[in-house]
Amino acid sequence: MSSIIVVGHKNPDNDAISAAVGYAYLKNELARRAGEEAVFEPVRLGPLPPETEWIMGERGIEQPRLIESVPEGAKVILVDHNEMLQSVDGLNTDDLVEVVDHHRLGGLTTAQPIRVNVKPVGSTAAIVAREFEIEGVELPESIAALLLGAMLTDTVIMKSPTTTDFDRDMIARTAKTLGVDPVEYGMDIFKCRSNPAELPIDKLVNADAKEFELKNGNKVYIGQFETVDLKAVLGREAEIREAIKALVAEKGYQFVLFFATDILAEGSQFICEGDTQFVSDVFGVNLNDGESAWMPGVLSRKKQVAAPILAA
Ligand SMILES: [Mn+2]
Numbered sequence: 001m002s003s004i005i006v007v008g009h010k011n012p013d014n015d016a017i018s019a020a021v022g023y024a025y026l027k028n029e030l031a032r033r034a035g036e037e038a039v040f041e042p043v044r045l046g047p048l049p050p051e052t053e054w055i056m057g058e059r060g061i062e063q064p065r066l067i068e069s070v071p072e073g074a075k076v077i078l079v080d081h082n083e084m085l086q087s088v089d090g091l092n093t094d095d096l097v098e099v100v101d102h103h104r105l106g107g108l109t110t111a112q113p114i115r116v117n118v119k120p121v122g123s124t125a126a127i128v129a130r131e132f133e134i135e136g137v138e139l140p141e142s143i144a145a146l147l148l149g150a151m152l153t154d155t156v157i158m159k160s161p162t163t164t165d166f167d168r169d170m171i172a173r174t175a176k177t178l179g180v181d182p183v184e185y186g187m188d189i190f191k192c193r194s195n196p197a198e199l200p201i202d203k204l205v206n207a208d209a210k211e212f213e214l215k216n217g218n219k220v221y222i223g224q225f226e227t228v229d230l231k232a233v234l235g236r237e238a239e240i241r242e243a244i245k246a247l248v249a250e251k252g253y254q255f256v257l258f259f260a261t262d263i264l265a266e267g268s269q270f271i272c273e274g275d276t277q278f279v280s281d282v283f284g285v286n287l288n289d290g291e292s293a294w295m296p297g298v299l300s301r302k303k304q305v306a307a308p309i310l311a312a
Pocket residue numbers: 015016080102122123124154
């Protein structure tokens with residue numbers, strides 16, 4: 001039987017990679033249990049975020065293979081996304097077999113019915129951890145550490161408004177399995193992220209950024225950098241503006257919105273280039289002519305930033 005890849009979105013974050021590794025592990029265990037071949041392979045579409053690399057190193061987890069397009073003949077499971085724009089190149093939706101996700105549905109159509117497991121919760125990792133429980137498959141410590149890390153980064157240590165009781169339950173149970181305090185574990189993970197003062201500017205701007213399509217068909221790019229050192233990020237505002245201005249020009253985006261999220265102060269600083277009036281109108285702030293804006297309480301790109309932009 002040909003392989004089935006389990007793949008997160010382009011420009012992967014900790015959740016995209018951890019969910020892929022965790023879900024591929026579960027599917028292989030279920031296949032073995034059924035006397036079938038373990039054909040599920042986790043793959044990734046970009047470099048490992050520093051926190052993912054750290055957890056994988058600590059726990060001796062093999063890094064998923066980097067791919068650029070769907071391997072010949074492979075079937076595909078999407079995790080942590082379901083939009084073609086964010087997905088692996090060369091994806092034919094006839095080869096899709098499953099989706100495990102926590103994002104809005106973004107226009108996917110298939111020829112055959114497929115298994116879709118989408119929940120409005122804080123992370124894909126939490127959905128995957130719950131599947132281990134439902135299927136009665138023991139969660140190994142290494143995978144538990146990986147999934148817990150992703151549950152904590154995606155929910156910004158449960159501070160994000162995307163955090164639900166489902167997330168809090170899964171985080172508490174997984175942390176108990178590992179014998180760690182979830183908040184301390186989360187802080188350790190955020191601290192091991194790269195120092196924003198030293199990161200190359202393109203890494204800072206593109207660390208966690210996604211393309212979206214507006215109702216008018218224009219593409220936009222929204223990037224977030226979560227940090228415990230907001231000052232260091234804002235000290236580089238001029239460089240950030242140059243970089244996102246270049247993206248607007250090169251890629252023809254209607255606008256690029258970059259926001260730095262201070263996970264301690266629980267808010268975000270918005271920096272925008274391109275059609276700044278559009279974004280200013282959506283949020284009722286002034287981002288024109290080099291103005292930036294502090295947005296208290298804004299922690300979630302999905303719920304508090306992308307959603308109002310896409311609804312406009
Ligand atoms: Mn996610």
